[in-house]
Amino acid sequence: MDSSNVVFTISNLYLKATSNAKTPPISLTNGTVTVRLAGTNRLDATGTDGFAGINVASPATLIITNLEERAKLEAYSGKYAAGIGGNRSATVGTIVLSGGIIEATGRHRSRHGS
Numbered sequence: 001m002d003s004s005n006v007v008f009t010i011s012n013l014y015l016k017a018t019s020n021a022k023t024p025p026i027s028l029t030n031g032t033v034t035v036r037l038a039g040t041n042r043l044d045a046t047g048t049d050g051f052a053g054i055n056v057a058s059p060a061t062l063i064i065t066n067l068e069e070r071a072k073l074e075a076y077s078g079k080y081a082a083g084i085g086g087n088r089s090a091t092v093g094t095i096v097l098s099g100g101i102i103e104a105t106g107r108h109r110s111r112h113g114s
Contacts, residue, residue, distance in 0.1 A: 004031040009067060012039035017048050017078070024051035024087060028060035035064050037071035037100040046107065048078030050088030053104065057086070060093040066100035075104045082106040 015025035025043040043053040053075030056062045062084070064073065075083040083104030086092040 005033075006031065007034040007036065009036040009038060010041050010073075011037075013041045014044070015042075016044040017051055019047040019049075021045070021048050021051065024048070024055045024081075025053060027052075027055040027057070027087075028062055028093065029057045030060050032061040032063065035062065035073075036067050037064065037073055038067045040072045040074075042074045042076075044074075044076045045078045045081065046076045048081075050081050051078045052081045052083065052085055052087050052106075053077055054084045055081075055087045055090070056084065056093040056095055058091040058093045061096065062093070063096045063098060064100060064102065065098045070101065071099070072101040073103070075102075077106045079107055 045051040045053050077083050080088040
């Protein structure tokens with residue numbers, strides 16, 4: 001997603017990147033993106049080699065907030081990436097968590113976010 005200022009809501013969303021994926025489930029490359037959570041959401045890149053569940057590349061900014069008190073986001077990476085943050089060997093932008101229940105899991109010595 002390459003934009004200057006975007007706000008969108010995800011509600012009970014499940015996205016899974018396959019092992020031959022060419023991109024993570026969500027990828028931000030520029031601007032500021034606000035994701036508003038409703039329900040339980042899962043972004044899964046576990047079968048990939050080096051993709052984040054949500055890639056936030058520099059200079060992008062990701063803001064996560066909630067619309068419902070128990071809104072939840074689960075983000076899982078592939079090898080050597082972050083659940084929320086950078087793809088393998090990538091420079092990470094800014095991540096602001098301001099609401100919701102967030103579970104971000106990186107795999108295999110991830111150093112690029114949460």
